[in-house]
Amino acid sequence: MTRKPSIKPERPWFSSGPTAKRPGWSSQAIPHGLLGRGIRAPEVVQRFAYGLQMTRALLQVPDDWVMVYVPGSDTGAVEAAMWSMLGERPVQVMAFENFGKVWATDAKSHLNLEPEILSAPWGRFPDTSRVDPAKDLVFPWNGTTSGVKAPGSDWLSTEREGIVICDATSAAFAMPLPFGKLDVVTFSFQKALGGEAGLGVAALSPRAVERLDRFEPPRPVPKVLRLRGENGFERTLATGSMLNTFSVWTLEDWIDGVEWGLSIGGLEALIARTDANAAALDRWVSATPWIAYLAEDADIRSTTSVCLKIVDPRVEALDDDARRALVTRMKALVEDEGAxxxxxxxxxxxxxxxxxxxxxVEAADIEAVTPWLDWAFETAIAEYSAD
Incomplete structure (x- = not known):
């Protein structure tokens, strides 16, 4: 039996959303002066505009793109783009993890389109040779639920006729994004920078704005997803104006995370921290016989939402319900210890x-948590065998 470790992560938060707060975060660091103010107050609108400006700077969004806030986190941002922009030409949707499957279902069942669905099993990325630059494309850059990321960007065309809507929520601020090959890039506060949930951002290329200006979707669009006004793209949204009432606390917390990212070296530093964390976890995975990556191909393996499968023969022989019960027990063991x-x-x-x-996340906390995973596995499998 593996002995219970003595050292715990200082910050034991490893959720894939909302994610861990920045190192050193405190609620006292969040400005309180605008809490309770009206969402249309000039000072509040100015603060929301500042949030977009700082986000643009940190993510290195091109100058000719516009950025808007959307309710409903990244889900709302993707839905706003789909409801407001799709229907002009044929659509392809990449469905290789949970949310890609959701976008495919929405395109077919709710937008009444006939999307071509490019699917792949869990742990794999779809066949990129099937992507047609004459069609619109919707896809996640990083599959938060599958641990699979896009294999670079060579397969995306700069001469495309369609627009490319990229769900980048667990890739933004952690992986390079090829803005020149994308038209809508969406993400949420609750992923890479540990913000509070509820707000999403859509960055729109000039081609995306042109689509909004020219194309009127053949469907009623709910107000909270409406990127168009009577004359095309609703340009006031690009100034920090809101589609509905947003949380000022959530916005201030987001600004805190963005300013931290800029203070430590910007996007390059954030990507380097992510890569170092993934490398720390990889050292353990490579040396541990009972665990393996769900994404077996390293070229498509996520560095943020790292998904692992248990490959111990005693577990592989179990049915799905029993495997899930074992994982639940492991989760309870480490949570009860605060590890x-x-x-x-x-x-x-x-x-x-x-x-x-x-x-x-800190690399030292990744290194500290892995012995606890070994202990939890051996404890859980011993309990199961005893039963």
Whole structure:
């Protein structure tokens, strides 16, 4: 039996959303002066505009793109783009993890389109040779629920006729994004920088704005997803104006995270921190026989939402319910010890573990949590065998 470790992570938060707060975060660091003010007050609108400006600077969004806030986190941002922009030409959707599957269902069942669905099993990325630059494309850059990321960007065309809507929520601020090959890039506060949930951002290329100006979707669009006004793209949204009432606390917390990212060296530093965390976890995975990556191909393996499968023969022989029960027990063991929180995989993914390795996590905490995972596995499997 593996002995219970004596050293715990100082910050045992490994959830894939909302993710860990930045190192040194405190609620006292969040400005309180605008709490309770009206959402249309000039000072509040100015603060929301500042949030977009700083986000643009940190993410290195091109100068000719516009950025807007959307309710509903990244889900709302993707839905706003789909509802407001799709229908002009044929659509392809990449469905290789939970949210890609959701976008495919929405395109077919709710937008009444006939999307071509480019699918792949859990742990793999779809066949990129099937992507047609004459069609619109919707896809996640990083599959938060599958631990799979896009294999670079060579397969995306700069001469495309369609628009490319990229769900980048667990890639933004952690992986390079090829803005020249994308038209809508969405993300949420609750992922890479550890913000509070509820707000999403959509960055729109000139081609995306042109689509909004020219194309009127053949469907009623709910107000909270409406990027168009009577004359095309609603340009006031690009100034920090809101589609509905947003949380000032959430916005101030986001600004705190963005300013931290800029203070430590910007996007390059955030990517480097993420890579160092993923490398620390990889050293343990490579040396541990009972665990393996869900994404077996290293070229498509996520460095943020790292999804793991248990490959011990005693577990592989179990049915799905029993495997999930084992993971649940492991989760309870480490949480009861205060060693790690929220390490289970997504409910719709194959049973396994998921460790967030984004930039707000410390590599030392990744190294500290792995002995606890060994202990939890051996404890859980011993209990199961005893039963």
């Amino acid at each position: 790690a929180f929220d390490i289970e995989g997504h409910r719709n993914a194959p049973a396994g573990l998921r460790i967030w390795c984004g930039c707000t």
